Structure formats: structure tokens, C-alpha cells
Amino acid sequence: MAFYIKNVLLETGYIEEKNQIAATSASLFHIYVKDGIFQKIIPAGHPVDVNISSIDANRQLLLPSFGQMHVHLDKTYFSGKWKAVTAVKNRFVRIEEEKELLPKMQSTAHLRAEKMLQHFLANGTTRVRTHCNIEPVSQLENLAITRQVLTEFSGGIAGEIVAFPQHGLLRSNSEKLMREAMRSGATIVGGVDPGTFDGNIENSLYTTMDIAVEADADIDIHLHELGALGIFTIKYLAKLIEEAGWQNRVTISHAYCLGTASLKEVLEIAELLNGSGISLASSVPMRSTIPIPLLAEKGVKIDLGTDNLVDHWSPFGTGAVIEIARKLAERFNLTDEKSLGQTLRYITGGITPLDHNGHRVWPKVGDKADAILVNATCSAEAVALRAKSSMVFYKGNIVFQDQWKENLMQGGVK
């Protein structure tokens, strides 16, 4: 596919007033897309080859497409009827409930995952990392469904599947299943709370690492452990990473313990994370939010995801990852033009149109044409307004246009 995106707005720099960044400057361009790559970027005044097809962006802003880096595609009521969460005493009771629910949810799992991916695509997402239940109830069935659905959407979304021992790797005796999952299409080894879930931090983390080494795969572990237990677990994991040589291959999801840790501890852990190349994934929960701006400033790589939406764990969630970026900005008072605009990097795998000095660094000729058009004048506005994507490009193809959109979120009566 080769075409021009005409009259597209690109950010070109920051405007300073009284030594402060007051606004973002932007200009119109024509961009030539071919073979999945931005081939030419020319000022909008210049003529384009009339023999090549074109779409008119009509002054909309081009932004890098989004990544949804923590979600559970295989367990959701999304697009289905309303169901509140049942009140339970603790997570173990929830797990017991889940064991009963999972077989019932399986018949709709495919459809709901499809609806969810459609919805993500409509919200500008072209990369999804999903955690998929691997436990004795589901066996590898959820994995098979997740794979199928991601394959269907492979033209619009790059998917990664984390094999997730939701009921505890040791606790539910899922080691064999996990190894099998890694041979059956899962690409990342997951885990959950080695202490409170598995009751054996050493064995749990060792087994996780062993599975990863066998499969030559990265790791992404759910860590909800609170306070000092969470900090201890991170430190222990870092030791194992060093022993196994698994640097730059591990993500910790949630890491709630960093939300209550002292400044000194946060700085210490930031150094440890950087040393082992551990990245973080967060859904920016409203309680004990981890100090994301501080960690990022210290060099820690952090991605955002919506986490589960409308399921038996939580009735909330909209599935729009830009909403999570906005939540982050709101929580940490990132309200000025630059701070707000730069928040975008948490959902774009680190890409922002302008760098910290206000130089245009995206898009460049040769960049992958994974992008979205939004009705906004700059990144800051897009984040603050949760700008809707009117068009989504992936590998240089148009994979979504807003007139295709149907309302996927609603339960409701019709």
C-alpha cells in the first residue's frame, strides 16, 4: 500500500514565553507512506504526485500509535451483560470464585476478546501485551483462544502473550502447564506474588526463571506484594536475574510496594531496576500509585496498560490507554504544556513527537508507519482531552477509521 497523508499536523517545537514553555508549535505536512514506512515528509505547501492515492488528514494531528502493555484479554464481561463484582474477603476467595467462573466464561471468551481488540484498535492501540490464564482449570484453552484472536487481528495489532499462572505457579501446581504453554505460543513467562500466593519466594521465582531460561523467553511478573515484602521480592528477583544473565528481559507489573516506599527506598530500587534492566508496567491505580515520574526521571522504563476491564475482579475500566496516561498526568499534577505532552511516552513505547529540548524527533523518514490521527493541536491537548483516534495506521496500512466504530463498551439494554 502506498499513499499520501495530506495536510497532517506535526508538532515542530515548543513556544517559550518569559523563559517558560507556554505552547507547542505545529505545521501542516504531506507524508508519503509506502511499504509500512514513512518515506517522505514535505511541507504542505509543496505539490504531491497526483498519480498516487491520498487521504486528507484535514489538519488533524499525527501521533505514534499506542501500546496497551498490561491487559487480560481472556477474562472479561466486556461487550456482555452487566455483572457487578461479588464482595469477597480476600484474593483467595476470589480465586475460588474464578475457578467456578472460568469454564462458564470460555464459550464467550473468543467473542469478547475480539470485541476488546476492536475497541483497543479504535482507541489507537496497535501493540497489546496480554496476560493469559494458565492454571489447572483452563489448562491451555485460554491460551488457544487468545492466540486465535491475536492472529485474526495481526494485521492491526502486534500481540504478545504472557503465560500467567493466575492461581499461583506453585500453589496451583502449574509448572508443567506453564512449560507447555511456552511451547504452545506464549511468548513471555508470567508470575504472581511468590510470597503471598506461592508461599515460597525462592522456589517460585527460581521456577519462573527456570521456565524462562528453558524457553529462552522474557519474564513479566505480577507483583502486588505490599511494603517491605514487595521490596524484598524485587531485590531477590534482581539477584536471580544476575545469576541467570537475564538482564533487560524482565518486567514487573504493578509493583504496588513502590507506592508506599520511602523516597530513599524508591531511589535505591530505581538503581537496582536500572542495573538489571527491569522495566515496570502500571495501570496507574488511584491508591498508592507508584511514583512513575520520579522513577522515569531516574531512567526506569515504564509502560502503561489498562489492566483487566469489566470482569469479576473489577467492574471499571474503559480500555482506552490514553485515559491511563491522562490519569497519570492528573495524579502527579503534570499540567503544564511540556510535562503533559511528554506523558504520551508512557503509552507509545517511549516515542514522543518532540524531545525534551523541543526538537522534532518523530516522525522521521524511515520510521515505521504506526500512527494515529487525532482531533487535537498538540500532544498535551491530546492527553488532557483523551483525544479519540479518527484513523489508525499499522505497518503503513489504514487499520481503523472512526466511521467504522460501533459502541462496543456498553452493556445496557440494547
Place this chain on the structure above:
Amino acid sequence: MEQAYWLTNVRLETGYKTDNGRVIGTITELHHLLIQDGKIEDIKKASEEIQDERKKIDTRELLALPSFQESHFHLDKSYIGGEWKAVNPVNNLIERLEDEAKILPIQLAKVKERAKLLIEKIADAGSTHIRTHVNIDPYVGLKHLEYVREALSEYDNRLTYEIVAFPQHGLLRSDAEKLMRKAMKEGATIVGGLDPGGVDGYIERSLAMMMDIAVEANADIDMHLHDGDYLGIYTMNKLFEMIEESGWINRASISHGFALGGIPEEEAEEVADRFIELGVGLKSTAPMRANTTIPPFLLLKRKGVSVALGCDSMFDSWGSFGTADILERVGRLGEYYRWTDERSLAESLGYITNNRTPLNASGTKVWPKIGDKANIVLVNATCSAETVARKSKIAYVLHKGKMFEVNEKISTETSVFR
């Protein structure tokens, strides 16, 4: 007199579904509602046939809920309808006020038009009542009051309103006493206030003057109090003393009240007792900033304190994240407090409906009743809990029996600036 009509096939909540005493869902039944003279004149089960020839409007099973209230908003300062502008970076509240002082005169010509856009958004988001604060300060004088009053008067058919005279730059700090007294004679209905400690620097004097203005105007009070933990609590207690002295029982509200979330719960209980004793209400905007404490909602509810939510603002020189969507505000509060089960979610609706919920605490249907005002939202949802958690779409809003279709263009956020 308006012509009477039937709203047919309306979904009403009639009870909770339980399993071993645990609420697991909400039971609803379809009804017909006769709307006449701004009231719900009759309620029939949908299985009963309507015998008369009155007009019928089929809601096709939409859920009816009590209409919402926007309890804390600044209609006078938004950039809505204008160009994008991020917040100017400042170091503290005083610098923010200085920043605003420069911006306000420039925006003055747009105030009325923007207030109208906001009112439409708030109305489309389901509210039939707004309590707005308007700046009374040396920079705009009484102009904001005048323009916001004009704007509101054009929407008399859609909602009722209260206007709080708000000395944003400090009653003492900006020497706004005279202006405030004048505002109370020119259409403001409630006396506002702002951080007697943090902004005015004289807690007792500032509070006494606010009280004096209220007594002179025979008006209620609604004071912004951002001052944190024990400073805020001291200020509340001082205000309580003055309320007692002046006999201003059931006539005062505190907006924000962050301090309540910054002290131990046992101490908050004592303050809550005073709220009850003196009939003081809390208007919260439940902000999400990590360094701001949110009042303990459930504690206050258990004590019986009247707590109402507001969205505060939408796109102004103070912040870019406001939405004017009160349903979203209560949903995110639920997310914060983890109100995830059917009953907790359903009950949370009370924070935006002046405490009216279709079912009471024991699950008995208490709304709507024959004779209730026909202030209703019709939602594409199966129950209150779903409406809050999934922020279901509002299709129609009824105010005093008049039915308004929600304009999706206005109610979505992306149309804010263009």
C-alpha cells in the same frame, strides 16, 4: 400548563437479587409513568394497559434514575469553546492566583458564551441542578456574576441553580468585602469563602467577616477549604463555633474539605459529629492528585453527613482535566474506594442525586413515587450499579417533566475546543 404524557416501558429498580443474604444483582420491572405538571402523576406496571388517549413516549426499556446534581462548579472561568491552553507552571497557590489575575480580564468577553457551553454539557450529563461558584474579586468585579446569571437564566427550562459569590483572591487578601456584600444584593444566593488560613492569613477575622456577610444577606454559606489536616480542622471547628453563635444551623457547606482525609479516622469521626449537629454539608470534588487527601466518604455516610459531588471545573487556568461529567466523577470515586459490588455501586449514586436512590439501604423501592418531581435521567443500562461502573449513556433528561434528548456532540469531550 404542560400537556400530560405517558413515558412507557420505563425500567425501574424494584429490589436486590440476593443469594444467601448477599446482594448479587438488581431486580427491575417495566412501568409506565404519567408525567403531568412537572410531577410523576401515576405509575402503572407495564403489563397494565393504558386506557386514556394521552400521548405516549416509548422509552424502550431505558432505566429511569433520579436526575443528577452538579454541586460544585466554576461556570465562569473555562476555556471551553476556545483554543487549547495548558496550565502555566507555578510554584504555589499565591502564584496561581497572580496568574489568574492576569488571565481573567482577557477572558471577560467570553465568559457568558462559555458558561452556556458548560451548562449544556452539565445538563446533557444528567444534572438538573447546578451550584456554581463565581469569582467576586477586584479584577472582574461583579462581571462574572452578571454574565453567569444571564447564561443560567437562558436555561431555566433545563435546570435550577444556586450562585455562590466566591472571593477567589481572598476575602481579606484582595479586600473583597464590599464587592461581596454587593454581590449578595445582585443575584448571588450563597456566600462563598476561601482558605481563611492559607489565603487570607487571618483565620478568625476572615471567618467572622464571611459570617457577617451571610447574616446581613440572610444567605447560606459554602466555603472552599483546601487547607490540609490540622489547619483545615482548626478552621472547620472555628467555623462551627460561629455557626452556633449566629444560629446558622443547616445553612453551611464546606467545599473540598481535604483536611478530613488528612487526620486519623477517630478524629474525623468527632468532626463528623459536629457536621451532623450543625447541619453542615460537604461538597467534594474527589480530586485524583496524589498529594491531595480525599475525605473519608464511607465514614461520613455512616455518620449521616450529607455529602455531594461536583466536577469543580473544566479546562481553565487551574487545570485541564475537568470533564463536567458528574457520572464519571462518581465512578472514579468508586474506583478509588473499590466500591465494586452491586450494592456499593448502587448506593454511590446518592452522591450525585441529592441522596435519592431508587432502592433504600434495605433494598426497598423508594423512588419514584407518585407525586415525586419528574426530574429523571433515562439511561441505557439495566441498573444503578451498571450506570456508575460503566458510565452508561444517558439518552434523555427530564426536568420538571420536560424531556430533553441528550446531544451527543455536546456531551463528548473532543468537541470542547472546536
